Amino acid sequence: DVKVTQSSRYLVKRTGEKVFLECVQDMDHENMFWYRQDPGLGLRLIYFSYDVKMKEKGDIPEGYSVSREKKERFSLILESASTNQTSMYLCASSFPSGRVAYEQYFGPGTRLTVT
């Protein structure tokens, strides 16, 4: 069974703090993704990575950065947390798609509250 784990289920941080969200997958997937999910806005892609040390901006990268030093681990960094970054953060992974499309496997999510 594919397993995607996230470091915390719930996190409360103060405005201006640096926040690290960690994601680990155990299926040797090349692709990894970070999304945030907000009511009425759905899942929005922040960043994704298709290989170690490779990253590509998603639809809403502002205020975030990422790190992928090892294949199984993808970190999302909030350099200076703000209240508008309060959200559910979801990590996902998948095999790369060429002619074949693959599904994404999601972690359980981290509910981040910035006060």
Added chain:
Amino acid sequence: SQKIEQNSEALNIQEGKTATLTCNYTNYSPAYLQWYRQDPGRGPVFLLLIRENEKEKRKERLKVTFDTTLKQSLFHITASQPADSATYLCALGLRTGGGNKLTFGTGTQLKVEL
């Protein structure tokens, strides 16, 4: 502008009936489309994938259709059960330079009542 639209209002149906959920999109040319199920407080779980050259896909009680002319996908659950109650997300598969990425709709909440 690009849009993916799913019914924002919850769909309530009786147990045993067929649930039909709609996903419409504009200004996208997806290579494929996926449907996911999401339960409260959990991450989405993949259900079905359909490619641009396919009209219909089935898996047990699930059926997906994909009409690239109408820019629409329909997701059907036959003989629905209370355990099918969840939010269902459609996602368009778009090819980028570095690999595939998905763009998600906002989801439709399905409630199956006894």
